[in-house]
Amino acid sequence: MNDVAAVAGVALKTVSRVVNNEPGVNASTAERVHAAIESLGYRRNDGARTLRRGRTASIGLVIEDVADPFYSGLSRAVEDIALDEGCLVFTGSSGEDPSRERELVLAFCARRVDGLIIVPAGTDHDYLTPEIDAGIAAVFADRPPGAGPDADTVVCDNAGGARAGTEHLLAHGHRRVAFLADSPSIFTATERLRGYREALASAGLPYDEELVAMGPPDRARALADLDRLFRLADPPTALFTGNGQTTVATLRALAAATAPVLRAVPGGPADRHAPPVAIVGFDDFQLADLLGITVVAQDPARLGRTAAELLFRRLSGENGPPQRLELPTRLLVRGSGELPPA
Amino acid sequence: MNDVAAVAGVALKTVSRVVNNEPGVNASTAERVHAAIESLGYRRNDGARTLRRGRTASIGLVIEDVADPFYSGLSRAVEDIALDEGCLVFTGSSGEDPSRERELVLAFCARRVDGLIIVPAGTDHDYLTPEIDAGIAAVFADRPPGAGPDADTVVCDNAGGARAGTEHLLAHGHRRVAFLADSPSIFTATERLRGYREALASAGLPYDEELVAMGPPDRARALADLDRLFRLADPPTALFTGNGQTTVATLRALAAATAPVLRAVPGGPADRHAPPVAIVGFDDFQLADLLGITVVAQDPARLGRTAAELLFRRLSGENGPPQRLELPTRLLVRGSGELPPA
DNA sequence: TTGAAAGCGATACCAA
DNA sequence: TTGGTATCGCTTTCAA
Numbered sequence: 118m119n120d121v122a123a124v125a126g127v128a129l130k131t132v133s134r135v136v137n138n139e140p141g142v143n144a145s146t147a148e149r150v151h152a153a154i155e156s157l158g159y160r161r162n163d164g165a166r167t168l169r170r171g172r173t174a175s176i177g178l179v180i181e182d183v184a185d186p187f188y189s190g191l192s193r194a195v196e197d198i199a200l201d202e203g204c205l206v207f208t209g210s211s212g213e214d215p216s217r218e219r220e221l222v223l224a225f226c227a228r229r230v231d232g233l234i235i236v237p238a239g240t241d242h243d244y245l246t247p248e249i250d251a252g253i254a255a256v257f258a259d260r261p262p263g264a265g266p267d268a269d270t271v272v273c274d275n276a277g278g279a280r281a282g283t284e285h286l287l288a289h290g291h292r293r294v295a296f297l298a299d300s301p302s303i304f305t306a307t308e309r310l311r312g313y314r315e316a317l318a319s320a321g322l323p324y325d326e327e328l329v330a331m332g333p334p335d336r337a338r339a340l341a342d343l344d345r346l347f348r349l350a351d352p353p354t355a356l357f358t359g360n361g362q363t364t365v366a367t368l369r370a371l372a373a374a375t376a377p378v379l380r381a382v383p384g385g386p387a388d389r390h391a392p393p394v395a396i397v398g399f400d401d402f403q404l405a406d407l408l409g410i411t412v413v414a415q416d417p418a419r420l421g422r423t424a425a426e427l428l429f430r431r432l433s434g435e436n437g438p439p440q441r442l443e444l445p446t447r448l449l450v451r452g453s454g455e456l457p458p459a
Numbered sequence: 460m461n462d463v464a465a466v467a468g469v470a471l472k473t474v475s476r477v478v479n480n481e482p483g484v485n486a487s488t489a490e491r492v493h494a495a496i497e498s499l500g501y502r503r504n505d506g507a508r509t510l511r512r513g514r515t516a517s518i519g520l521v522i523e524d525v526a527d528p529f530y531s532g533l534s535r536a537v538e539d540i541a542l543d544e545g546c547l548v549f550t551g552s553s554g555e556d557p558s559r560e561r562e563l564v565l566a567f568c569a570r571r572v573d574g575l576i577i578v579p580a581g582t583d584h585d586y587l588t589p590e591i592d593a594g595i596a597a598v599f600a601d602r603p604p605g606a607g608p609d610a611d612t613v614v615c616d617n618a619g620g621a622r623a624g625t626e627h628l629l630a631h632g633h634r635r636v637a638f639l640a641d642s643p644s645i646f647t648a649t650e651r652l653r654g655y656r657e658a659l660a661s662a663g664l665p666y667d668e669e670l671v672a673m674g675p676p677d678r679a680r681a682l683a684d685l686d687r688l689f690r691l692a693d694p695p696t697a698l699f700t701g702n703g704q705t706t707v708a709t710l711r712a713l714a715a716a717t718a719p720v721l722r723a724v725p726g727g728p729a730d731r732h733a734p735p736v737a738i739v740g741f742d743d744f745q746l747a748d749l750l751g752i753t754v755v756a757q758d759p760a761r762l763g764r765t766a767a768e769l770l771f772r773r774l775s776g777e778n779g780p781p782q783r784l785e786l787p788t789r790l791l792v793r794g795s796g797e798l799p800p801a
Numbered sequence: 802t803t804g805a806a807a808g809c810g811a812t813a814c815c816a817a
Numbered sequence: 818t819t820g821g822t823a824t825c826g827c828t829t830t831c832a833a
Contacts, residue, residue, distance in 0.1 A: 118826060118827065119826080127803080127804085128803065128804045128805075129805090129826095129827085130803075130804055130805080131802090131803060131804075133828065133829095134802095134803090136827095137828090141802060141803085142802070142803085143802060143803085146802080158593065160568060160590075160593070161569060161826085161827080162510075162569070162571060162825090162826050162827070163566075163569040163570045163827095164506055164509055164510050164515065164571050164825095164826080164827090165510050165809090165825070165826035165827040165828090166826080166827055166828075167506055167809095167827090168504075168507050168510055168811090168825090168826080168827075169808080169809050169827050169828045169829080170809085170827085170829095171809080173506065175549075182535060183525060183531045183534045183535045183538065184528075184531050184532050184534070184535040184760075185531075186526075186528060186531070189525045189526050189527075189528070189531035189534075190526045192525045192531075192550070193525045193526040193552055196525065196551060200551070200563075205549050205551070205566060205567070205570065206549065206550060206551070207517075207547050207548065207549055207550075208525075208534070208538065208548060208549075208550040209542070209547070209548070210538055210539075221542075223502075224505075224547060225547070226502060227502055227503060227504070227505040228506060228517075228547065229504060229506050247500040248502075250500070251500065251502070365745065368746075368749060369748070369749065372749050402745065402746075403528070403707065403744065403745050403746065404707065404710070404744075406711070407711065407750065408746065408749065408750070418526075460810060460811065461810080469819080470819065470821075471810095471811085471820085471821090472812085472813095472819075472822095473818090473819060473820075475811070475812065475813095476818095476819090478811095483819085484818070484819085485818060485819085488818080488819085503810085504809090504810050506809095506810080507809070507810035507812090507825090508810080508811050508812070509825095510810080510811070510824095510825050510827090511810085511811050511812045511813080511824075511825050512811085512812065512813095513825080
């Protein structure tokens with residue numbers, strides 16, 4: 118900027134005025150400045166600008182994993198709104214690792230992002246309190262923060278959705294419905310378990326721990342879980358899977374059906390694609406429609422949009438106590454959830 | 460930092476030393492400084508640091524759409540490597556809009572990112588030349604840059620993969636293979652068309668434009684394209700779909716089969732999931748295995764990793780002429796590509 | 802309409 | 818081992 122001033126033969130401040138389209142610059146002077154800018158290939162350094170002005174016009178987004186379609190949908194929505202607000206987005210995946218979450222958040226804070234949108238991996242967010250006190254706005258998405266700050270939160274109606282999904286199976290005559298989901302340490306998994314239990318309770322059915330299998334979703338675990346479930350004296354006739362990854366892992370396990378007992382499952386794997394038992398999954402996923410899988414769908418983009426809107430409202434000065442929003446879910450009926458008990 | 464110095468009763472510079480773990484500070488002094496930092500809740504401002512040091516320890520990533528699994532896989536790989544290098548990542552989706560790509564890239568440059576990884580949407584990258592001259596490293600991923608700078612590029616073997624996929628269909632007896640893909644304005648689509656044509660040529664088959672349908676993938680277009688193709692006097696017995704989205708849109712269209720003529724397609728939509736014609740797709744996608752879809756797979760994570768590694772090698776001073784890397788593809792045989800002609 | 806000087810929060814260089 | 822001072826590139830404040 119100094120160089121530009123020198124070339125244009127004006128003061129630094131005048132260049133600043135021109136660059137920022139501030140009023141009160143003679144047209145011919147502005148012309149000279151523009152020429153100098155052009156010839157030098159000058160670009161304003163937004164880092165310096167930011168340092169002086171206090172706001173960085175950037176936000177930090179910490180999610181579980183961008184490569185997961187649920188979070189990538191959320192990301193895109195956040196990005197779009199941020200761009201509308203003239204804001205850039207730092208993105209980071211925590212990989213469900215609390216220390217990595219913390220590392221990312223603190224790195225973003227050190228860059229003085231104006232705000233944060235966090236899908237918490239950990240349960241302890243005390244580390245955030247000083248940052249929030251220092252003026253960084255934070256919105257939690259998909260899961261509420263653990264111990265620590267009381268900040269805006271947007272989640273979906275996990276319990277209600279799981280309840281609706283389970284009730285759907287019960288309405289089709291099932292009495293033994295298994296519940297498969299991620300680790301109980303994850304908020305959404307626990308909430309969905311709660312909804313499942315509520316559905317059983319209001320149908321007057323007992324809660325049977327033997328029908329519950331929770332843990333990080335992967336194919337080996339899904340196979341083992343199904344194997345165990347179908348060997349029970351009183352096996353399930355339907356499955357409720359508590360998130361997208363678990364649903365997919367379960368479908369794979371059902372299709373592979375390498376565990377011998379699975380071959381004897383009602384419906385059998387004769388038709389490679391039709392699930393051999395009734396199944397309803399939490400989370401919609403790509404091609405679920407083609408596979409005919411009934412799901413309880415959330416809207417990841419809406420979650421991201423809502424969180425971003427909340428954040429920018431805070432950034433534009435809105436006060437008031439922390440909000441907690443809950444977004445609805447929708448049951449998408451596609452066939453797999455309407456199979457009768459075998 | 461000034462406040463910390465005041466509280467600790469030392470000079471600014473000493474605080475800086477402590478904060479940066481520079482050697483040559485008395486242990487007891489350091490202790491006092493740490494105490495002051497703690498009591499004030501001080502955090503270093505990396506923006507200011509960056510201004511002084513010249514490097515921002517951040518990179519910009521511009522992709523087509525984070526919500527697309529292909530690009531989100533790429534993103535995650537870039538993120539991971541960047542984090543290892545102590546670098547934060549600005550992410551932005553261009554949505555295949557050249558002006559938005561440009562806007563994002565220039566915004567990143569204004570923040571003085573150390574480097575860029577770009578999946579180009581536009582074909583004119585002249586606007587980047589001054590930035591590169593100014594010292595910002597750039598790597599193009601998935602597609603080469605258009606007119607403008609000559610920078611490092613990582614793509615996959617699009618033509619080779621498409622050729623292999625087409626040859627696979629020909630080897631199973633097909634003589635009429637349709638080619639469906641994204642707009643010819645997109646590099647990868649054109650390259651894949653080239654591979655398709657090569658396969659036909661080396662099999663001594665004519666290239667028939669009637670069998671080619673290119674354009675932005677969506678379900679309505681897929682339906683219309685299939686409708687047209689199957690009404691041809693000499694209709695295709697197999698389809699080669701040129702990217703993940705097109706494949707999925709085509710599968711949906713085949714399953715829905717609302718266009719009357721599709722109901723008469725060989726194989727028919729009687730079994731809801733089995734494609735009624737032989738089909739091979741470029742790009743692997745979630746559940747392709749369950750649906751039994753044969754694909755030519757690229758590895759988006761590897762693409763991201765390779766691009767990021769190339770970028771960081773440049774950032775650590777590696778010189779030499781721009782490189783152009785080409786990653787291999789793999790044919791994953793799953794059933795849909797091995798159906799004989801009807 | 803234009804400019805000079807102070808300062809944002811850190812680091813670099815040189816001196817004590 | 819410690820401190821002073823200039824400086825990074827810009828905006829802000831006040832004066833001309």
